[in-house]
Amino acid sequence: MMRLGLDIGGTKIEAIVVDEDNRVVGTPLRLPTGFGAPAVINGAVKATEMAAQQLGVLPQSFESIGVGIPGAVDARTGRVSHAVNLGVSELELGSILEQHLGTPVTVENDVKAAALGAYHLLGDTSLRSMAYLNLGTGLAAALILDGKVWRGSRGIAGEIGHIPVIPNGVVCSCGQRGCLETVASGSAVARQWPGHGDAPVRALFDAATAGDARATDVLDRLVENVAVAIRILVFTVDVDNIVIGGGVSSAGGSLLASVRGVLEGWGTESPFLAAQQLPKRITLVPRGSHAAAIGAALVGRQTTTALAS
Numbered sequence: 001m002m003r004l005g006l007d008i009g010g011t012k013i014e015a016i017v018v019d020e021d022n023r024v025v026g027t028p029l030r031l032p033t034g035f036g037a038p039a040v041i042n043g044a045v046k047a048t049e050m051a052a053q054q055l056g057v058l059p060q061s062f063e064s065i066g067v068g069i070p071g072a073v074d075a076r077t078g079r080v081s082h083a084v085n086l087g088v089s090e091l092e093l094g095s096i097l098e099q100h101l102g103t104p105v106t107v108e109n110d111v112k113a114a115a116l117g118a119y120h121l122l123g124d125t126s127l128r129s130m131a132y133l134n135l136g137t138g139l140a141a142a143l144i145l146d147g148k149v150w151r152g153s154r155g156i157a158g159e160i161g162h163i164p165v166i167p168n169g170v171v172c173s174c175g176q177r178g179c180l181e182t183v184a185s186g187s188a189v190a191r192q193w194p195g196h197g198d199a200p201v202r203a204l205f206d207a208a209t210a211g212d213a214r215a216t217d218v219l220d221r222l223v224e225n226v227a228v229a230i231r232i233l234v235f236t237v238d239v240d241n242i243v244i245g246g247g248v249s250s251a252g253g254s255l256l257a258s259v260r261g262v263l264e265g266w267g268t269e270s271p272f273l274a275a276q277q278l279p280k281r282i283t284l285v286p287r288g289s290h291a292a293a294i295g296a297a298l299v300g301r302q303t304t305t306a307l308a309s
């Protein structure tokens with residue numbers, strides 16, 4: 001039996017199919033995302049049909065479809081709200097897709113789905129806990145405890161991007177001031193260092209390396225605040241491992257090395273902090289690994305397993 005995972009992002013939908021051993025089948029597909037509820041539904045249906053066609057099967061023959069999407073998601077009902085960058089305020093995405101596709105559909109927040117995918121890609125079942133730190137336009141984390149997504153009582157667990165860290169800082173999209181997201185995210189870089197296109201963080205590293213003082217200043221602050229995020233995750237949930245993903249992580253090894261450098265520096269001033277071995281706990285999500293779409297496929301599986309038992 002095959003399971004489909006759809007990762008619906010602000011610019012693209014990615015579709016991936018996994019078999020019963022969670023191995024990827026066929027080629028991952030990519031479609032542009034439309035804006036507004038009808039376009040999101042159409043995109044998901046189209047991606048499903050293309051994935052089925054590629055494998056010579058009907059959409060109904062997928063055992064389950066899992067969807068990762070930004071915004072607040074009620075995973076039990078498949079209801080999505082406040083997916084602002086998709087132009088969706090409220091949408092019964094799960095039930096609408098089930099009607100269109102004739103297959104059980106589970107919807108999950110995209111960062112939570114990506115966390116599950118990253119946990120699967122680590123391939124270490126002895127790992128009891130993991131945090132996935134998504135550095136995209138915003139900053140959000142999701143927690144995997146004992147192999148499952150930990151939501152907390154209202155689904156807000158891991159939303160560390162909205163912990164204020166700068167007193168009287170800039171106003172955040174959430175209405176608070178000086179949130180971690182306002183200083184450690186793609187949007188934070190774009191605000192402080194505007195006009196550098198689609199990959200501002202990569203460009204920021206290049207400019208800083210070339211000696212641009214403003215770029216160096218912005219980069220230092222970014223790196224330091226990513227290290228703050230790591231420290232918050234370790235001191236609150238003491239996870240075994242933190243996997244960094246999202247668009248900002250495309251800066252790759254240089255980002256990881258810089259963040260480790262900050263954490264090591266803090267460790268020299270605090271034996272207590274040094275003993276927690278923060279630099280050792282962080283890794284990057286493997287490039288081109290499709291963690292979010294794989295995680296979405298696994299979300300579908302988790303639900304069907306739960307219903308069957």
Ligand SMILES: [Zn+2]
Pocket residue numbers: 161162163172173174175176179181
């Ligand atoms: Zn905020």
